[in-house]
Amino acid sequence: MSVEQPLWRALTAYRVLTMLYAVGLFATAYDEYDRPGVAIVFYVVLFVWTLATLPRVQNAAACTKRFLAADLAVALTGILLTPLAANDQHIQSGGPTLPSIWTAGSVLAYAIKGGWRWAAFASTPVAAANLIERGAPARDTVHNVILVWVASIAIGYVVEVARASERTLARALEIEATTRERERLARDIHDGVLQVLAMVQRRGAVLGGEAGELGRMAGEQEVALRTLVSGGLIPVSRASEDAAEGAVVRAVEEPSYDEDGPVDLRAFLAPYAAAKVSFAEPGAAVLVPRAAAKELAAAVGAALDNVRRHAGEEARAWILVEDEPDEVVVTVRDDGPGIPEGRLAQAEGEGRLGVALSIRGRLRDLGGSAELISVPGQGTEVELKVPKSVKDPRGKAERR
Numbered sequence: 001m002s003v004e005q006p007l008w009r010a011l012t013a014y015r016v017l018t019m020l021y022a023v024g025l026f027a028t029a030y031d032e033y034d035r036p037g038v039a040i041v042f043y044v045v046l047f048v049w050t051l052a053t054l055p056r057v058q059n060a061a062a063c064t065k066r067f068l069a070a071d072l073a074v075a076l077t078g079i080l081l082t083p084l085a086a087n088d089q090h091i092q093s094g095g096p097t098l099p100s101i102w103t104a105g106s107v108l109a110y111a112i113k114g115g116w117r118w119a120a121f122a123s124t125p126v127a128a129a130n131l132i133e134r135g136a137p138a139r140d141t142v143h144n145v146i147l148v149w150v151a152s153i154a155i156g157y158v159v160e161v162a163r164a165s166e167r168t169l170a171r172a173l174e175i176e177a178t179t180r181e182r183e184r185l186a187r188d189i190h191d192g193v194l195q196v197l198a199m200v201q202r203r204g205a206v207l208g209g210e211a212g213e214l215g216r217m218a219g220e221q222e223v224a225l226r227t228l229v230s231g232g233l234i235p236v237s238r239a240s241e242d243a244a245e246g247a248v249v250r251a252v253e254e255p256s257y258d259e260d261g262p263v264d265l266r267a268f269l270a271p272y273a274a275a276k277v278s279f280a281e282p283g284a285a286v287l288v289p290r291a292a293a294k295e296l297a298a299a300v301g302a303a304l305d306n307v308r309r310h311a312g313e314e315a316r317a318w319i320l321v322e323d324e325p326d327e328v329v330v331t332v333r334d335d336g337p338g339i340p341e342g343r344l345a346q347a348e349g350e351g352r353l354g355v356a357l358s359i360r361g362r363l364r365d366l367g368g369s370a371e372l373i374s375v376p377g378q379g380t381e382v383e384l385k386v387p388k389s390v391k392d393p394r395g396k397a398e399r400r
Contacts, residue, residue: 003162005059007112007155012057015105019050022100032090039085042078042098049074050102063113072110072122075103079129097133107152116156123149197222201275219275262287265328268297269319272304277317286323292386295362296330299370302359303332303382311336311380327368330384339374359384 023043026033033039049071056067078099083091085098097103103126111119127145197218204215265286273279288296300319307317315336322329359382363370368386 003166004112004159007159008057008059008063011105011108011112012054014108015050015057015102016054018100018102018105019046022046022096022098022102025096025100026098029090029095032087032095033085034087035085038081039098042081042085046074046078046099046102057109060113063109068106068110068113068122071106072125075099075106076125076129079103079126079133082133083135091134094134097130104148104152107148108155111152111156112159114156115160116153119152119156120149123152216275223273223275223277261290263290263293265293265296265330266321268293269300269321269330272297272300272319276315277304277319280318280320282321282323284323286321286328288328288386288388292328292366295366296328296384296386299359299362299384300330300332307332307334307336307380310339325388327385327387330386331381332384333379333381335379338376338378339372339380 023046026039026043030036053067053071056062056064056071079097082097086095107119107122107126110122123145126148130145200218201215201222204211204213204218207215265288266281269281270279304317307315311334315334317332317334320331320333322331359372360370363384363386366386368384370385371383372380373383374380
């Protein structure tokens with residue numbers, strides 16, 4: 001149920017009760033009216049209008065702008081007719097206007113419908129009409145005007161806060177429902193599709209040939225599907241170097257973020273997960289500046305290229321993301337033969353600057369570091385560290 005619906009119900013009751021109250025005041029002070037016929041005609045109109053428009057104050061959709069304007073016009077007319085119906089003593093003594101406190105119902109309808117700005121707009125002509133009816137800004141008149149003004153604006157503000165809270169609650173419930181549905185789908189997929197794909201991958205590897213190719217493709221699909229159902233990440237689109245050999249390419253769009261705000265590093269690294277590349281990530285978002293995320297992703301790509309080129313197609317690799325208080329650490333490890341001692345220096349001397357530029361150079365430009373550890377026969381580990389406050393490679397300071 002809408003949080004504002006009880007307010008509409010209260011307003012409906014308020015309009016009926018205050019209409020009866022206004023008629024009762026007139027009856028008890030009948031002698032103070034020089035032209036009671038004017039007052040009687042107005043109260044007949046007020047009675048019919050109040051009862052006829054009860055459906056209009058049932059909810060926000062029925063309470064249109066045209067109705068609000070007409071309702072306020074009825075209240076203002078009653079206030080301005082008071083000097084014509086009542087005698088001077090009634091006016092000077094601060095007697096009630098013809099609509100009395102029924103007028104506040106018209107202003108409250110504005111407040112519930114449109115918030116505090118609408119309430120302030122409706123209160124202004126009511127205040128002016130009361131001052132005109134009295135002829136001078138008397139203390140009690142000013143007091144009543146200010147009271148209606150402040151009360152209507154306060155109620156309008158409360159309505160706006162209630163609506164914002166309702167939207168937040170609805171969004172939270174939507175997220176909860178989506179999460180539960182994803183978990184249910186993940187269970188169903190894990191019990192069915194993922195197990196079938198894993199079995200096809202294993203059997204294909206045993207049979208070899210075309211069956212082996214089919215198994216490799218099934219493995220790629222398994223990783224893609226597992227990434228989708230487990231974390232809900234939307235990875236960056238990437239043209240796989242293995243596309244020509246039949247690997248699956250996931251063509252999805254890069255996540256949309258504020259151009260100057262932080263982005264989730266996990267979304268930039270998730271595309272590198274494959275049949276032989278495992279991706280381990282924290283449960284929460286790893287926020288870094290956009291430039292740092294792109295450079296880190298490029299450095300990880302360069303490290304994986306080296307694994308494929310030097311460790312062979314059968315080598316496995318692991319990507320680990322760690323979100324430390326002051327820095328982000330990304331580790332790329334493989335189970336290849338390792339790098340012989342002195343091979344990196346020899347490669348740089350021969351003009352091969354993949355590690356020097358593609359990895360260490362990128363991290364250096366970000367104010368971070370890249371450490372390469374390799375033991376012959378035990379694989380290679382590349383550790384990339386970037387501080388939370390990093391340098392923009394284009395020359396501007398960029399902070400998380």
